[in-house]
Amino acid sequence: MKLGMNMLLWTGHVTEEHVPIFGELREAGFDGVEIAVGEGDADHYKKLGAACDQVGLERSIVTILDVDTNPISPDKKIREAAVERLRWVIEMTNAFGGTRLTGPFHSAYKTFEGRGATDDERRWCADVMREVADEAYDAGMVLALEPLNRFECYLMNTSADARAVIDLCDHPNVGMLYDTHHMHIEEKDAAAAVKLGGSAIRHVHASECDRGRPGSGQVAWDATFRALHEIGYDDWLVIEAFSTMDKDFAAAIHIWRDFDPPEEIWRDGGAFVRQAWESTAS
Amino acid sequence: MRCSATVCLVGSLSSGPWIYWHDLEAACADASSIGLDGIELFTESADQVPADELRTLLDRHQLELAAVGTGAGKVFHGLSLTDPDADRRAQAVEFIRGMISFGASFGAPAIIGSMQGGVPRGGDREEVLAWLGEGLEACGRTAADLGVTLIYEPLNRYESNLLNTQADACAFLETCAAPAVRTLADLFHMNIEEVSLPDALRDHASHIGHVHFADSNRRPPGDGHTNFGAIGEALREVGYDGWVSAEAFPWPDPAAAARRTYETFREWIAER
Numbered sequence: 046m047k048l049g050m051n052m053l054l055w056t057g058h059v060t061e062e063h064v065p066i067f068g069e070l071r072e073a074g075f076d077g078v079e080i081a082v083g084e085g086d087a088d089h090y091k092k093l094g095a096a097c098d099q100v101g102l103e104r105s106i107v108t109i110l111d112v113d114t115n116p117i118s119p120d121k122k123i124r125e126a127a128v129e130r131l132r133w134v135i136e137m138t139n140a141f142g143g144t145r146l147t148g149p150f151h152s153a154y155k156t157f158e159g160r161g162a163t164d165d166e167r168r169w170c171a172d173v174m175r176e177v178a179d180e181a182y183d184a185g186m187v188l189a190l191e192p193l194n195r196f197e198c199y200l201m202n203t204s205a206d207a208r209a210v211i212d213l214c215d216h217p218n219v220g221m222l223y224d225t226h227h228m229h230i231e232e233k234d235a236a237a238a239v240k241l242g243g244s245a246i247r248h249v250h251a252s253e254c255d256r257g258r259p260g261s262g263q264v265a266w267d268a269t270f271r272a273l274h275e276i277g278y279d280d281w282l283v284i285e286a287f288s289t290m291d292k293d294f295a296a297a298i299h300i301w302r303d304f305d306p307p308e309e310i311w312r313d314g315g316a317f318v319r320q321a322w323e324s325t326a327s
Numbered sequence: 328m329r330c331s332a333t334v335c336l337v338g339s340l341s342s343g344p345w346i347y348w349h350d351l352e353a354a355c356a357d358a359s360s361i362g363l364d365g366i367e368l369f370t371e372s373a374d375q376v377p378a379d380e381l382r383t384l385l386d387r388h389q390l391e392l393a394a395v396g397t398g399a400g401k402v403f404h405g406l407s408l409t410d411p412d413a414d415r416r417a418q419a420v421e422f423i424r425g426m427i428s429f430g431a432s433f434g435a436p437a438i439i440g441s442m443q444g445g446v447p448r449g450g451d452r453e454e455v456l457a458w459l460g461e462g463l464e465a466c467g468r469t470a471a472d473l474g475v476t477l478i479y480e481p482l483n484r485y486e487s488n489l490l491n492t493q494a495d496a497c498a499f500l501e502t503c504a505a506p507a508v509r510t511l512a513d514l515f516h517m518n519i520e521e522v523s524l525p526d527a528l529r530d531h532a533s534h535i536g537h538v539h540f541a542d543s544n545r546r547p548p549g550d551g552h553t554n555f556g557a558i559g560e561a562l563r564e565v566g567y568d569g570w571v572s573a574e575a576f577p578w579p580d581p582a583a584a585a586r587r588t589y590e591t592f593r594e595w596i597a598e599r
Contacts, residue, residue: 196485230519231544233551255520262522265552296448299484301491 049283057294077103105145115153171214220247239272257304260317331365331393359388373425407444408462431473467505480511509536532565
């Protein structure tokens with residue numbers, strides 16, 4: 046297992062001012078960092094990647110798409126724009142040195158039609174992902190699609206929803222991201238959800254029910270980790286927690302209060318995730 | 328504790344977390360046949376169902392009215408207690424007062440959920456909370472005069488940016504001169520926001536005036552992962568003697584959802 050920390054705790058856009066945090070994370074035992082890719086250029090991400098190399102951190106990224114780049118739009122031009130945008134994200138991720146391109150980029154974030162997903166939408170999504178899957182592979186990164194809770198997307202809210210698209214896509218470089226926060230809301234049984242995801246699970250977000258310090262809330266950590274061990278998952282566990290430090294970003298993802306002091310979240314949360322992971326290995 | 332199920336009579340709505348839909352008489356007959364103690368009503372207005380008609384129905388089926396919702400003020404009239412326009416806020420208070428008085432003739436409280444509104448982008452949070460406090464105080468006086476409580480519902484982060492936890496809601500109510508106002512402990516919202524449901528129920532027992540009964544995924548209690556044993560234990564321990572009212576999706580259908588609700592109530596929540 047490799048332990049990662051998502052920089053969204055601090056900011057929606059990482060810049061050089063955040064570089065000192067990388068060193069602190071490395072010292073605290075993290076193996077990698079995850080950043081959001083939304084703006085900036087290859088040069089920017091290259092610099093950040095070099096800073097990670099300096100302290101010995103691996104990396105992954107999360108990204109989102111919007112209505113103009115929606116992979117499940119009925120408009121072919123917009124789906125082509127999704128492919129173009131993902132090509133740009135792959136390029137930035139490559140510059141950063143990321144090995145996982147993750148997030149809810151299966152559909153436009155927080156965009157609803159007042160109904161559930163259709164077969165056409167699942168097929169369009171699968172087609173868009175297949176279109177960029179080889180390029181991502183060549184650039185050394187896996188694509189991991191993230192089911193979100195009902196308030197943030199409708200294409201996929203559960204492991205079963207994710208499998209439906211991933212199975213249609215049928216490409217070895219396209220899998221799912223299992224996020225314990227979203228699954229806490231949507232799934233009845235975390236262990237069953239992990240097992241249903243099975244080998245499609247290529248990335249994991251360790252995130253508490255309230256997005257605070259992992260281990261402080263209701264998430265079924267033991268059951269989740271036991272099931273991950275059982276399916277043979279031995280890859281990234283990235284803590285995703287939020288704060289109000291970056292006000293605009295916080296508002297965009299419905300964060301209206303602080304849950305735990307940020308340093309407790311990554312320091313104690315990291316120790317908790319590592320300990321819970323080890324104690325559930327049988 | 329008494330168990331009830333929600334009935335939505337808002338004609339233009341066709342989906343939402345309500346157990347029974349559109350037909351009040353059929354809802355009462357079914358609820359009563361299962362053994363539920365009451366119904367919680369969501370109506371379009373305070374006079375959609377004439378009081379004498381409702382009384383006849385409730386008496387015939389030996390049901391009580393658990394509570395009335397005020398969300399139609401938002402749905403139909405776009406009203407909220409935190410509208411930047413003072414006249415609109417006054418209209419919101421009037422709408423809620425109508426609902427309070429409708430409920431009070433049956434001894435039932437009104438619930439303020441979506442009518443609380445929120446902080447608009449770039450808005451001043453302190454100012455918005457001050458309006459919320461004024462609204463709750465004004466409506467709370469009406470409730471007190473009519474001998475009922477008024478229920479304020481903290482919603483999860485995805486539905487409101489005002490107050491998301493029992494702790495925040497209770498702390499806020501402490502700052503208001505509104506002794507008749509209680510909080511609503513909605514187990515679905517709490518599944519997202521609280522670090523522990525039983526602890527939150529224990530810690531804020533003195534403020535909690537109503538419980539919304541739903542599982543982690545907002546399906547009927549028993550169809551998700553919420554530990555109802557621990558919740559029942561906490562509610563009995565603090566001596567909660569109010570309503571436990573199912574606000575959940577009618578999954579797989581209203582009749583089955585109502586039965587599931589009542590079974591879970593009997594098994595885990597009701598006093599032994």
